[in-house]
Amino acid sequence: MQKTQFFFIYKIMAFIEHVDLTKRVYEELKKMILEGELKPGEKILQEKIAKQLGISRTPLLKALQMLEYELLVECIPRRGMYVKKLTTREIIDVFYAREVLEGLAARLSAQKISDDQIAQLRGLFEPFLQNTNNISFEAYEKADRRFHIMILKISDSTVLNRLEMIGNVLLIAYQASLVRPPSETLSEHIAIIDAISTRNGDLAERLCRDHISKSRAKLAKEIEIQQSKE
Amino acid sequence: MQKTQFFFIYKIMAFIEHVDLTKRVYEELKKMILEGELKPGEKILQEKIAKQLGISRTPLLKALQMLEYELLVECIPRRGMYVKKLTTREIIDVFYAREVLEGLAARLSAQKISDDQIAQLRGLFEPFLQNTNNISFEAYEKADRRFHIMILKISDSTVLNRLEMIGNVLLIAYQASLVRPPSETLSEHIAIIDAISTRNGDLAERLCRDHISKSRAKLAKEIEIQQSKE
DNA sequence: CTTTTAAATTTTGAATGCAAAAAACACAAT
DNA sequence: ATTGTGTTTTTTGCATTCAAAATTTAAAAG
Numbered sequence: 380m381q382k383t384q385f386f387f388i389y390k391i392m393a394f395i396e397h398v399d400l401t402k403r404v405y406e407e408l409k410k411m412i413l414e415g416e417l418k419p420g421e422k423i424l425q426e427k428i429a430k431q432l433g434i435s436r437t438p439l440l441k442a443l444q445m446l447e448y449e450l451l452v453e454c455i456p457r458r459g460m461y462v463k464k465l466t467t468r469e470i471i472d473v474f475y476a477r478e479v480l481e482g483l484a485a486r487l488s489a490q491k492i493s494d495d496q497i498a499q500l501r502g503l504f505e506p507f508l509q510n511t512n513n514i515s516f517e518a519y520e521k522a523d524r525r526f527h528i529m530i531l532k533i534s535d536s537t538v539l540n541r542l543e544m545i546g547n548v549l550l551i552a553y554q555a556s557l558v559r560p561p562s563e564t565l566s567e568h569i570a571i572i573d574a575i576s577t578r579n580g581d582l583a584e585r586l587c588r589d590h591i592s593k594s595r596a597k598l599a600k601e602i603e604i605q606q607s608k609e
Numbered sequence: 610m611q612k613t614q615f616f617f618i619y620k621i622m623a624f625i626e627h628v629d630l631t632k633r634v635y636e637e638l639k640k641m642i643l644e645g646e647l648k649p650g651e652k653i654l655q656e657k658i659a660k661q662l663g664i665s666r667t668p669l670l671k672a673l674q675m676l677e678y679e680l681l682v683e684c685i686p687r688r689g690m691y692v693k694k695l696t697t698r699e700i701i702d703v704f705y706a707r708e709v710l711e712g713l714a715a716r717l718s719a720q721k722i723s724d725d726q727i728a729q730l731r732g733l734f735e736p737f738l739q740n741t742n743n744i745s746f747e748a749y750e751k752a753d754r755r756f757h758i759m760i761l762k763i764s765d766s767t768v769l770n771r772l773e774m775i776g777n778v779l780l781i782a783y784q785a786s787l788v789r790p791p792s793e794t795l796s797e798h799i800a801i802i803d804a805i806s807t808r809n810g811d812l813a814e815r816l817c818r819d820h821i822s823k824s825r826a827k828l829a830k831e832i833e834i835q836q837s838k839e
Numbered sequence: 840c841t842t843t844t845a846a847a848t849t850t851t852g853a854a855t856g857c858a859a860a861a862a863a864c865a866c867a868a869t
Numbered sequence: 870a871t872t873g874t875g876t877t878t879t880t881t882g883c884a885t886t887c888a889a890a891a892t893t894t895a896a897a898a899g
Binding site: 399440441444445448456468469472473475476478479480482483487536537538539541544 | 629670671674675678686698699702703705706708709710712713717766767768769771774
């Protein structure tokens with residue numbers, strides 16, 4: 380049997396097994412945190428969670444370390460792992476980074492996007508174009524988040540697609556009602572898609588940056604309001 | 610004894626010990642990789658390295674996982690950990706990201722930089738301003754790399770300062786002679802410092818982007834040349 | 840009742856142990 | 870010489886174990 384044949388057999392086996400404990404635990408933990416089952420600031424009781432998931436601390440710790448890089452978990456040495464409670468500064472810092480990174484993603488996407496992908500992007504907001512003043516916020520949130528992730532995917536940048544924290548923080552911002560309403564953002568999204576699909580990378584970048592810059596401004600204002608209430 | 614007093618005692622203890630095996634191993638491994646003691650593509654023999662460093666596989670694996678996020682190590686499931694051999698695509702992707710991220714860093718730095726920090730930035734290139742055509746490449750490389758890292762630090766962004774991969778890939782680009790000569794970049798560096806120290810954030814961002822964009826172009830060209838030689 | 844001190848319990852960071860998978864080796868068959 | 874097969878060795882991923890540190894609880898002193 381040849382080396383190349385072995386290669387394919389290994390590929391298939393890796394596909395079949397799918398019994399990577401760390402990956403499984405990573406997914407479950409991420410879900411638990413993002414769905415609020417584990418709350419920000421809460422200590423992660425390793426033994427307890429491990430027992431709950433029917434595993435040992437070894438793969439749990441590996442998964443927690445991954446989530447640390449995604450800003451979902453914080454490790455305090457000799458104290459333990461905690462569900463990360465993002466500071467306002469951190470959220471704003473992520474939005475500053477999103478501003479330029481997703482701008483870049485839009486620029487690159489304009490160069491590489493396929494017709495199929497254009498249709499996919501447009502499809503996301505199709506449902507909201509008719510009844511502009513009767514939009515389901517929940518459905519729109521999903522479309523919005525998918526949109527931003529999809530542009531990163533389309534940009535096909537190995538770097539941009541490693542930054543899971545972008546999607547996580549956008550979700551967290553939604554959960555904390557720190558975002559702008561569809562009435563403001565829908566037209567911006569459409570304009571970005573238009574620029575990308577006409578291969579106008581510079582315009583796409585500028586529009587995407589402005590879009591997120593405005594969101595960041597709103598977010599900063601919203602945080603200030605919330606904090607003054609306390 | 611009061612709680613606050615305990616707090617300080619703990620702080621002091623954390624400072625004294627400094628015996629975090631993972632951190633120590635992380636530093637040593639990173640050095641080994643960046644100094645070429647472990648070569649790109651090479652398999653990391655865990656048992657061997659662990660014995661070499663006088664530790665077990667547990668902290669070694671944790672350090673390796675950290676280095677994975679820095680693009681210095683690659684994990685292939687059920688095969689092992691390898692010193693990452695960056696593809697040309699990955700290097701270019703990092704430079705695209707650097708372009709916008711360091712642009713952002715320059716913009717933010719212009720808002721926050723202190724007089725002391727301005728002096729520090731200027732000090733980096735002071736030695737090269739006299740004998741412009743008699744520059745030690747080695748010394749200049751160090752200054753150049755320090756400059757880019759320092760701007761990230763000055764920007765004081767929690768996000769930008771987590772992206773260790775930026776510094777690593779810049780070093781790797783230097784090692785592979787994929788960079789532009791001081792005769793080109795020195796004046797650009799000075800212009801960026803000027804823009805930052807006059808608090809002109811927009812200009813600083815634009816100049817920094819252009820600077821890295823040009824470096825990326827050079828890098829892409831250089832890679833093409835090197836590959837055509839093979 | 841509050842604070843201090845001491846003892847008991849839990850949790851962390853790291854070493855060790857171990858089954859299953861992968862790689863290396865040896866050798867037979869084409 | 871190359872390909873295939875069976876065997877041995879090594880390595881991986883995970884579980885387990887354990888000492889040191891942190892936390893909690895309990896008792897004693899003010």
